[in-house]
Amino acid sequence: MTKPPCKEISVNAFYANSPGQNWIGLWSMPGSRAAEYKSLDYWVDVARISERGLFDSVFFADTSGVHDVYEGSARATIERAGMFPMNDPLLVIPTMAHATKNLSFGVTANLSYEPPYALARRFSTLDHLTNGRISWNIVTGFQDSAARAMGRDKQHEHDRRYDIAEEYMEVVYKLWEGSWEDDAVVLDKANSIYARADRVHEVSHEGEHFRMRGIHLCEPSMQRTPVLFQAGGSARGRTFAARHAECLFINGLPSKATAERIRSVREEARSLGRNPEDIKFIMMATIVTAPTEAEARDKYEMISRYVDGEGMLAVRSGLSGIDLSRDLSGFVNGSEKARGIGTITEFLLKEEKSLDRLKDYAKFGPQAGRECFIVGTPSQVADTLIQWMNEAEIDGFNLHRSGEPQHLIDFVDLVVPELQNRGVYKTAYREGSFRNKLFGQGDRIGSGHPALNYRV
Amino acid sequence: MTKPPCKEISVNAFYANSPGQNWIGLWSMPGSRAAEYKSLDYWVDVARISERGLFDSVFFADTSGVHDVYEGSARATIERAGMFPMNDPLLVIPTMAHATKNLSFGVTANLSYEPPYALARRFSTLDHLTNGRISWNIVTGFQDSAARAMGRDKQHEHDRRYDIAEEYMEVVYKLWEGSWEDDAVVLDKANSIYARADRVHEVSHEGEHFRMRGIHLCEPSMQRTPVLFQAGGSARGRTFAARHAECLFINGLPSKATAERIRSVREEARSLGRNPEDIKFIMMATIVTAPTEAEARDKYEMISRYVDGEGMLAVRSGLSGIDLSRDLSGFVNGSEKARGIGTITEFLLKEEKSLDRLKDYAKFGPQAGRECFIVGTPSQVADTLIQWMNEAEIDGFNLHRSGEPQHLIDFVDLVVPELQNRGVYKTAYREGSFRNKLFGQGDRIGSGHPALNYRV
Numbered sequence: 001m002t003k004p005p006c007k008e009i010s011v012n013a014f015y016a017n018s019p020g021q022n023w024i025g026l027w028s029m030p031g032s033r034a035a036e037y038k039s040l041d042y043w044v045d046v047a048r049i050s051e052r053g054l055f056d057s058v059f060f061a062d063t064s065g066v067h068d069v070y071e072g073s074a075r076a077t078i079e080r081a082g083m084f085p086m087n088d089p090l091l092v093i094p095t096m097a098h099a100t101k102n103l104s105f106g107v108t109a110n111l112s113y114e115p116p117y118a119l120a121r122r123f124s125t126l127d128h129l130t131n132g133r134i135s136w137n138i139v140t141g142f143q144d145s146a147a148r149a150m151g152r153d154k155q156h157e158h159d160r161r162y163d164i165a166e167e168y169m170e171v172v173y174k175l176w177e178g179s180w181e182d183d184a185v186v187l188d189k190a191n192s193i194y195a196r197a198d199r200v201h202e203v204s205h206e207g208e209h210f211r212m213r214g215i216h217l218c219e220p221s222m223q224r225t226p227v228l229f230q231a232g233g234s235a236r237g238r239t240f241a242a243r244h245a246e247c248l249f250i251n252g253l254p255s256k257a258t259a260e261r262i263r264s265v266r267e268e269a270r271s272l273g274r275n276p277e278d279i280k281f282i283m284m285a286t287i288v289t290a291p292t293e294a295e296a297r298d299k300y301e302m303i304s305r306y307v308d309g310e311g312m313l314a315v316r317s318g319l320s321g322i323d324l325s326r327d328l329s330g331f332v333n334g335s336e337k338a339r340g341i342g343t344i345t346e347f348l349l350k351e352e353k354s355l356d357r358l359k360d361y362a363k364f365g366p367q368a369g370r371e372c373f374i375v376g377t378p379s380q381v382a383d384t385l386i387q388w389m390n391e392a393e394i395d396g397f398n399l400h401r402s403g404e405p406q407h408l409i410d411f412v413d414l415v416v417p418e419l420q421n422r423g424v425y426k427t428a429y430r431e432g433s434f435r436n437k438l439f440g441q442g443d444r445i446g447s448g449h450p451a452l453n454y455r456v
Numbered sequence: 457m458t459k460p461p462c463k464e465i466s467v468n469a470f471y472a473n474s475p476g477q478n479w480i481g482l483w484s485m486p487g488s489r490a491a492e493y494k495s496l497d498y499w500v501d502v503a504r505i506s507e508r509g510l511f512d513s514v515f516f517a518d519t520s521g522v523h524d525v526y527e528g529s530a531r532a533t534i535e536r537a538g539m540f541p542m543n544d545p546l547l548v549i550p551t552m553a554h555a556t557k558n559l560s561f562g563v564t565a566n567l568s569y570e571p572p573y574a575l576a577r578r579f580s581t582l583d584h585l586t587n588g589r590i591s592w593n594i595v596t597g598f599q600d601s602a603a604r605a606m607g608r609d610k611q612h613e614h615d616r617r618y619d620i621a622e623e624y625m626e627v628v629y630k631l632w633e634g635s636w637e638d639d640a641v642v643l644d645k646a647n648s649i650y651a652r653a654d655r656v657h658e659v660s661h662e663g664e665h666f667r668m669r670g671i672h673l674c675e676p677s678m679q680r681t682p683v684l685f686q687a688g689g690s691a692r693g694r695t696f697a698a699r700h701a702e703c704l705f706i707n708g709l710p711s712k713a714t715a716e717r718i719r720s721v722r723e724e725a726r727s728l729g730r731n732p733e734d735i736k737f738i739m740m741a742t743i744v745t746a747p748t749e750a751e752a753r754d755k756y757e758m759i760s761r762y763v764d765g766e767g768m769l770a771v772r773s774g775l776s777g778i779d780l781s782r783d784l785s786g787f788v789n790g791s792e793k794a795r796g797i798g799t800i801t802e803f804l805l806k807e808e809k810s811l812d813r814l815k816d817y818a819k820f821g822p823q824a825g826r827e828c829f830i831v832g833t834p835s836q837v838a839d840t841l842i843q844w845m846n847e848a849e850i851d852g853f854n855l856h857r858s859g860e861p862q863h864l865i866d867f868v869d870l871v872v873p874e875l876q877n878r879g880v881y882k883t884a885y886r887e888g889s890f891r892n893k894l895f896g897q898g899d900r901i902g903s904g905h906p907a908l909n910y911r912v
Contacts, residue, residue, distance in 0.1 A: 017581070019650060028645040035643060035650075038584035038677075040554045064574070066671045074653070074671060081650035085675045088581040095551045095585075098496045115569055117605040118520070125473070125544040128494035129551075149573040149670025187491060189484040192764045194475060194491075194537035197530070214605025215522045215530055219541045221494075308648045 004423035006389035010396025020081030025308025032404035047096035051103040053412030059106035060089035065146025067318025080311025097130035104434035116171035124218035132222030132433030137229035179216035242268035254392035274448035285372035309362030460879035462845040466852025476537030481764025488860035503552035507559040509868030515562035516545035521602025523774025536767025553586035560589040560890035572627035580674035588678030588889030593685035630659040635672035698724035710848035730904035736851040741828035765818030
């Protein structure tokens with residue numbers, strides 16, 4: 001048997017509980033069901049398509065605030081449905097899980113506005129209801145608009161948010177791993193004993209940011225600690241990821257530089273006592289595919305007509321903290337602190353862009369982004385994905401929405417068989433929890449992970 | 457046509473996302489599915505049975521803490537599954553709603569540990585996903601164990617919790633009623649306008665306990681403000697209910713005194729400008745029924761054997777704040793402040809009990825409780841329910857779990873047809889939202905309600 005051209009590719013559908021995400025404006029495209037985000041029927045269909053394609057997960061981004069940097073207002077965000085409105089993503093997952101058997105789910109939850117005791121309970125409940133098919137994308141938020149709505153003047157400064165997050169993780173690990181022993185639940189009907197009291201423990205925490213004591217409200221679920229996702233680009237974020245993350249979202253184009261960043265995170269994980277292979281690295285990708293090149297190009301042109309330029313700039317402004325409605329030519333010297341994120345010069349460097357190309361963010365295509373973008377036949381798509389897998393040493397992709405949900409159907413029907421033929425895509429799900437499906441090493445978190453420090 | 461013997465009876469199934477509730481121990485009864493609370497299949501079955509019986513709702517109680525008053529520890533609570541473990545109830549509701557068409561859902565959510573902006577979003581999401589079939593049971597918590605787990609030394613004092621709740625309601629009303637105008641969402645595909653920015657408003661609040669500003673993250677749902685449930689027994693609680701509640705849970709046995717309490721709440725609601733008929737009053741009821749008296753008695757005896765006395769006392773101790781494992785004879789003079797609740801004397805007065813009967817809490821039967829309890833044929837059950845409806849001037853009942861879920865099946869198959877024959881039970885659901893099904897006056901909250909003060 002010949003060696004496959006790259007390792008097995010993990011594919012995930014990237015979503016938010018919103019009509020507008022990433023490629024803003026596509027809710028208005030003929031055939032789009034994006035405006036049905038309020039309906040469980042829609043989400044069940046997304047789940048079933050994804051499971052038919054043997055996707056690892058449907059992953060939900062989330063924000064707790066409204067993008068209001070562009071023009072200093074929320075006008076464009078509201079009009080263009082730019083990551084807005086944004087319903088709670090946790091509440092659609094159980095129904096999607098109930099309609100599927102093997103598909104897993106990722107969900108973003110912000111730790112800044114909820115006590116760890118409450119968040120730990122929500123995720124244990126989800127782990128029970130999905131039979132171990134849940135992951136948590138750990139975020140601390142980035143929007144002052146969210147902080148204000150939640151009752152603060154502004155959010156904490158970036159590195160301090162990570163300090164708080166470190167301590168928050170300690171508390172939730174105690175609850176998930178340290179409150180109930182594995183043999184606590186006995187269901188002894190003859191003696192009316194549901195659980196052994198000597199196997200259930202109150203945990204306590206006295207730290208700088210959190211102070212609590214309590215028994216975890218939930219009996220142990222299949223994974224206990226959910227699979228942990230993270231997306232930290234900064235140095236502080238990378239250290240957090242090396243310690244905690246089991247899947248890491250990587251921005252930027254696949255390149256040797258990306259591979260270098262990934263190796264450095266793996267190296268840092270190793271230095272912290274973890275197996276570097278216990279972290280998967282996932283990149284965002286937009287894929288437009290059809291049986292022939294001409295059809296793929298036509299599809300691309302069609303979608304392009306519905307991507308809304310102003311909506312794109314409004315969201316990009318919110319994400320970057322830089323108002324892209326302004327004439328930015330006066331700011332290239334880097335002397336003005338851009339809102340929240342640093343100077344324009346730093347921003348351009350990070351985005352690998354020159355100032356005159358900033359408006360490219362408004363367009364559908366590779367010029368908009370720092371992310372993978374392919375238009376082509378299934379064979380061309382497969383060639384490119386395999387090339388990126390190898391060049392960047394990544395583990396897979398999160399598929400951006402561009403069809404709502406025709407893009408998923410295209411990928412499942414056209415690209416998945418091609419990848420399977422090449423031996424780089426699974427032909428069946430692995431058994432067990434999300435964690436076991438990903439790593440094949442059991443349902444519980446891997447050795448060397450800090451969560452294990454709190455296991456009883 | 458003869459006048460029916462009482463008004464139409466509202467029936468609801470009372471649940472918690474827990475294997476043990478109210479009648480503790482029944483998870484161990486043959487045929488009980490209570491330990492399946494972690495499975496969505498179980499909850500879907502509960503929903504389908506309830507809808508078959510034309511129940512108004514499945515209602516979820518909830519606690520954020522562990523009962524640890526009995527013996528000053530959580531031992532009995534853990535062993536006997538005394539309202540413990542307790543998973544998050546919000547997460548099972550969407551799947552139950554997806555499996556039904558007309559059944560509504562009530563859910564308890566504690567406002568003490570979540571910013572109003574986040575809670576408002578969760579309920580708007582639920583209102584969307586259920587097509588307007590959701591209600592919120594407003595609670596402020598009563599357990600110090602929950603306060604400690606959430607990071608506080610202890611909970612706020614009782615009346616202060618209501619002051620905070622009053623202000624909290626103001627914030628969520630602003631978000632639900634005042635942020636989006638009815639005609640904000642236009643879905644204008646030709647111009648790529650999802651919503652009109654001039655119809656979506658930032659709301660702000662500067663109060664003693666809350667300070668925020670933000671745009672509600674969710675577009676208007678069918679009900680906007682969910683149906684509001686409340687259960688406040690104290691004077692302060694009754695005033696809160698008269699102002700805000702649309703359904704009120706009433707404790708105690710149905711009696712003239714209960715009718716008097718209900719009239720006083722309705723009178724207070726009227727004095728606040730509300731229609732007194734815009735509040736429904738619901739009492740808890742345990743019903744054991746079978747085609748013959750002998751069979752009903754046998755069923756009662758069987759269930760009795762599985763009700764766990766220690767578990768019952770552990771939960772009652774937690775709810776009352778009084779450790780019922782102790783010899784209480786020294787405390788009858790009322791001089792000792794019982795934990796959290798007042799003196800033993802006050803407690804006994806409230807419970808309409810004498811000290812030597814406190815241990816009755818351990819038993820399955822009317823002697824345990826302050827709540828309706830019937831063992832009998834469907835005809836006897838119907839007689840009693842109608843008598844109570846008239847005597848206490850209530851609107852209906854919450855059915856306690858005693859069969860998991862055989863008690864629901866019995867009620868649906870045996871009692872519902874009997875009530876329908878007597879003209880006191882609906883034969884079909886009303887159209888629309890939960891609110892319209894209950895009151896027949898539309899989906900939005902009724903005139904005179906304080907939520908309307910914040911409508912744009």
